[in-house]
Amino acid sequence: xxxxxxxxxxxxxxxxxxxxxxxxxxxxxxxxxxxxxxxxxxxxxxxxxxxxxxxxxxxxxxxxxxxxxxxxxxxxxxxxxxxxxxxxxxxxxxxxxxxxxxxxxxxxxxxxxxxxxxxxxxxxxxxxxxxxxxxxxxxxxxxxxxxxxxxxx
Amino acid sequence: xxxxxxxxxxxxxxxxxxxxxxxxxxxxxxxxxxxxxxxxxxxxxxxxxxxxxxxxxxxxxxxxxxxxxxxxxxxxxxxxxxxxxxxxxxxxxxxxxxxxxxxxxxxxxxxxxxxxxxxxxxxxxxxxxxxxxxxxxxxxxxxxxxxxxxxxx
DNA sequence: CCTGAAAAATTATTCGC
DNA sequence: GCGAATAATTTTTCAGG
Numbered sequence: 001x002x003x004x005x006x007x008x009x010x011x012x013x014x015x016x017x018x019x020x021x022x023x024x025x026x027x028x029x030x031x032x033x034x035x036x037x038x039x040x041x042x043x044x045x046x047x048x049x050x051x052x053x054x055x056x057x058x059x060x061x062x063x064x065x066x067x068x069x070x071x072x073x074x075x076x077x078x079x080x081x082x083x084x085x086x087x088x089x090x091x092x093x094x095x096x097x098x099x100x101x102x103x104x105x106x107x108x109x110x111x112x113x114x115x116x117x118x119x120x121x122x123x124x125x126x127x128x129x130x131x132x133x134x135x136x137x138x139x140x141x142x143x144x145x146x147x148x149x150x151x152x153x
Numbered sequence: 154x155x156x157x158x159x160x161x162x163x164x165x166x167x168x169x170x171x172x173x174x175x176x177x178x179x180x181x182x183x184x185x186x187x188x189x190x191x192x193x194x195x196x197x198x199x200x201x202x203x204x205x206x207x208x209x210x211x212x213x214x215x216x217x218x219x220x221x222x223x224x225x226x227x228x229x230x231x232x233x234x235x236x237x238x239x240x241x242x243x244x245x246x247x248x249x250x251x252x253x254x255x256x257x258x259x260x261x262x263x264x265x266x267x268x269x270x271x272x273x274x275x276x277x278x279x280x281x282x283x284x285x286x287x288x289x290x291x292x293x294x295x296x297x298x299x300x301x302x303x304x305x306x
Numbered sequence: 307c308c309t310g311a312a313a314a315a316t317t318a319t320t321c322g323c
Numbered sequence: 324g325c326g327a328a329t330a331a332t333t334t335t336t337c338a339g340g
Contacts (some may be wrong), residue, residue: 001213014207018171021333032309037334048213053206053302054167060154060201063304066251068260085297092306097298098219100291107221107291111304138253138260144238145250149206151216151264152246174317185325190318 001046006031007039008153011049014040015149018052055147058111065112066140069126074133076104083130091125115139154199159184160192161306164202167193168302171205208300211264218265219293222279227286229257236283244278268292 003011009029013020026036043049058064073084081099088097088108096109110126112118118139127135156164162182166173179189196202211217226237234252241250241261249262263279265271271292280288 011207011209015209016204016206018205018207023333033334034310034336035308038307046213048210049207050210051169051208052171053169053208054164054171054202055204055206056164056168056302056304057201057203058304060199061304061306068251068253085295089298092301092303094298095301095304097296098221098293099295099297100221101294102291104294106297107293108298138255140251140260141254141257142238142252143250144252144259145242145247145261148245148248149209150245151209151211151214151248153214176317186318187320187326188324191324 001048003048007043010036010039011043012153014049014052015151015153058143058146062113063111064143065114065118066143067110067112067118067122068138068140069108069110069122070136070138071106071108071126071129072103072133072135073106073131075131080131087129091121093121093125154201156201160196163189163192164196165306167202167205168304168306211296211299215266216264217296218267218271219296220263220265220271220275221291221293222261222263222275223289223291224259224261224279224282225256225286225288226259226284228284233284240282244274246274246278 006029010025013025013028022033022037022040025040026033029036040049073080075081081104084106085097088094088106093110093112094108095111098107099105100107108126110118110121112121122137126132159182163178166178166181175186175190175193178193179186182189193202226233228234234257237259238250241247241259246263246265247261248264251260252258253260261279263271263274265274275290279285
C-alpha cells in the first residue's frame, strides 16, 4: 500500500474534484489513461478512497450554528463507552465526535440552524446520551477553516 | 432558494455518492431525468452544491492522530483576528478552525501522522501563529464520528 | 509498467408532447 | 414534468514497446 508521488497527485486532484475524468487526471499527472484508471481502482479496492461526495454550503443550507460540546461520562468501562459511541453515531446533527485522552471525555461537534435549534438538539439528543455526567458547550462565532480536506497531502 | 423534499433527496443521494448518474437519481426521487438535471444545475449555480470530492480513509493514509488545540490570542481587535485567520488557513494540517464565543479563543483541529508529527506541526506552524497567547492541546484517543456529512438533512 | 488508439459502454442533453 | 431519440463523454480493452 505504498503511494508514490503520482498517487498523491491523483488523490489531490480527486479531493478538489471527484468528477474529474480520467483523461484529465492522466494529463495532470503526466501518464496515459490506463495506469491512472488502474491506480484509482486499486486505491478504491484497498479502501483508501472510500467514496465520492457532494460538498454543500452550510451557509446556503442555513446550518451555520456550530457548537462543540464537551461531555464527561460517568462510566468509562469499555461496555459503557461502546454504548455511548453507538448512541452518538445515531445523531445526524453530530458531525464529529472524538474521545479525548485524559479523563475519557468526549468532544462532540454539533451543527444546527441557530441557537434555538441547537438547544432543541441538545435537550432531545445530546443530554440524554447514556452515561452523560457533565457537559460544557462552546459556541462558534466564526468558521475560520471548515471542511478542509488537504490532509497535508 | 427554497428546497423541497425532492431537492433534499437529491442532496442526500449526492452526499452518499457524488458520482451517481442522473438516471439513477431520477429513479430514486421519482422524477424523470430532465427536472433532476435542472435542479442539480440550479443548486450548483446558487452555490449550494460547491463541489464534489473524493473521501479518503485517514486510517489508510496513516493520518489518524487528531488533536484539538485551544488557542487564546493576545489581541482581539479585528485586524489581529483577520491576520490570525489568514495564517491558520495557510496550514494544510489544520482541518478545521472555529472562533469560540466567550474569550475570543480559537479551537483548531490538527491532523497528523502520530505524536511526533503533531509535535513538529505544533512547533513549526501552530505555536508561531500571530498573537498566540496560550495553548492547550487535547489529543484524541478514538474517532467516534468522523466526516459525518448528513447535516441533519 | 506504460502508451496510444480503437471499441464499448455509459451518461448527459435535447427535443416534442 | 415526461419519455424517447440524439449527442457527447467517458471508460475499458488490447496490441505493442
